[in-house]
Amino acid sequence: MIQPQLLPTDFNQGLLEFLSQSPTPFHATSNLSAVLSAAGFEPLREADAWALKPGGRYWVTRNDSSIIAFVYGRRPLLDTGIRLFGAHTDSPCLKLKPRPELNRRGYYQLGVEVYGGALLAPWYDRDLSMAGRVTCRRAAGEVFSLLVDFKDPVAVVPSLAIHLDREANSNRSINAQKDIVPVLLQLDTEDASPPDVRTILLARVQHEHPEAGVTEVLDYEISLYDTQAAAVIGLEQQFIASARLDNLLSCYTGLRALLEADPEVSSILVCTDHEEVGSASCCGAKGPMLQNFLERLLPEVDTRVRVIERSMMISADNAHGVHPNFMEKHDEKHGPLLNRGPVIKVNANQRYATTSETSAIFRMLCEQVEVPLQSFVARTDMGCGSTIGPIVASEVGVKTLDVGVPTFGMHSIRELAGTRDAWLLYKAAVAFFRFNKPPVAQVSV
Known part of the structure; x- marks a missing residue:
């Protein structure tokens, strides 16, 4: 055999x-x-x-x-x-839009697009990070791509409290445009300019790939993901959750x-x-x-x-x-x-x-x-x-x-x-x- x-x-x-x-x-x-x-x-x-x-x-x-x-x-x-x-x-996941930066009442958020047939409700209240591919430029003008992974939790999609939606358990729908926009940062003022996501990605690229000599992030394909690690679970360890x-x-x-x-x-x-x-x-x-x-x-x-x-x-x-x-x-x-x-x-x-x-x-x-x-x-x-x-x-x-x-x-x-x-x-x-x-x-x- x-x-x-x-x-x-x-x-x-x-x-x-x-x-x-x-x-x-x-x-x-x-x-x-x-x-x-x-x-x-x-x-x-x-x-x-x-x-x-x-x-x-x-x-x-x-x-x-x-x-x-x-x-x-x-x-x-x-x-x-x-x-x-x-x-x-x-x-299926949530992906950053090309111009995602938002300031809503002083909360820095990034607009996302739903990729594939995602089950959206479980995305609420999870410790989210960001990862993907960024296409960069060196000082000499060379264009190339690198992978990045923030690894640490940097975002969350907070639920709306049940006190503000008494029918949440029986009749709540999810609007993909406005209901699942993640929060990443609280700004100093409500009218502050939100940080440019390419600047954030550039800092991450330079941290992960200091040898690459990256001077600019031209574009990106970045997804959000749950930072909870894959695990074997169950009373007798019969299941894989991931x-x-x-x-x-x-x-x-x-x-x-x-x-x-x-x-x-x-x-x-x-x-x-x-x-x-x-x-x-x-x-x-x-x-x-x-x-x-x-x-x-x-x-x-x-x-x-x-x-x-x-x-x-x-x-x-x-x-x-x-x-x-x-x-x-x-x-x-x-x-x-x-x-x-x-x-x-x-x-x-x-x-x-x-x-x-x-x-x-x-x-x-x-x-x-x-x-x-x-x-x-x-x-x-x-x-x-x-x-x-x-x-x-x-x-x-x-x-x-x-x-x-x-x-x-x-x-x-x-x-x-x-x-x-x-x-x-x-x-x-x-x-x-x-x-x-x-x-x-x-x-x-």
Whole structure:
């Protein structure tokens, strides 16, 4: 039986550290890159010519927020196909507007825009920090980008007291334009000019990167995030509580599994940005990043099509666990439980890309490594979310399975998953990356 290298406790500890150290897609991609480099993967630049060789291991990023890692198997691609594992680096959050500075009754606030389908109520009364990418200039005129992370709590979105809104528990709505504007500072006077956010960011950049010689911040992509660290909780330590479980949990799971991939078989980890807003960007799943990579790996069209036909992708994105307080929100026979194993996601209208063939192959692999599986189908009278799975399947033409770890509070500022499930998905992903036959169902007529 295939056994992964990491035990559940060690895997979860690494996951907690990765979650806490990755407040934005930029930081997540940087952290993934660092692990890959430490493991001997060679960095590539898209602007350079490539000379990929069987037996090599590589990684490449786009926009600093999406990454592809590749194990080039020694066996011919036409013999084995490619194992692909996909996830996304972004999560719903609040992002600073280009001109965010506000002075309201002497309180310095920063205007924010909601990114993705965020659950807004949990953002109140949290200790918030700021992180992201800033694009800077040196004295000589060179323009370049750096990552920043304030780390300490610097902002809060205070709730309105119930005394001022007696219907708060029964009928309060949230206006995203005016109700969730964070407070950062109390100014000396009510008519004082609010500090320029670029000046604040410049000071932070110079503090974090004194060697860079930054003289000006030209622009930025800055998000707010909860400073409470990821943690294992529960009376018997059965749950992981953290921001960005959707979907950094899957990114980390794919990373750890790829490090144990069979060197004879070609494998890809692809973690893209902008899934929460439709994936339509240069670095999103609807963009050409993965397709460009495959074209450079296999320039000849006929060979590329044949290899893709012998390949399979696992699209890993969290699933909705059945909530004990809202059980009616699930189909009565498809309500996944936390700590009962990964979830195969199915949708007749192709919101998920699972087919009977990809599901069967994954079930076979999980059976071999003793990983229990669950199924999720949305209630027929309710809408269904989606993933990068259908996008990659339609853009690349690769057979795809949608799977994920059951989760509570998806898109909240703090989500909840089971301590057992991510490790079980990792165990299954290791088996997938070590599967040395083309993942094509053999049909007898």
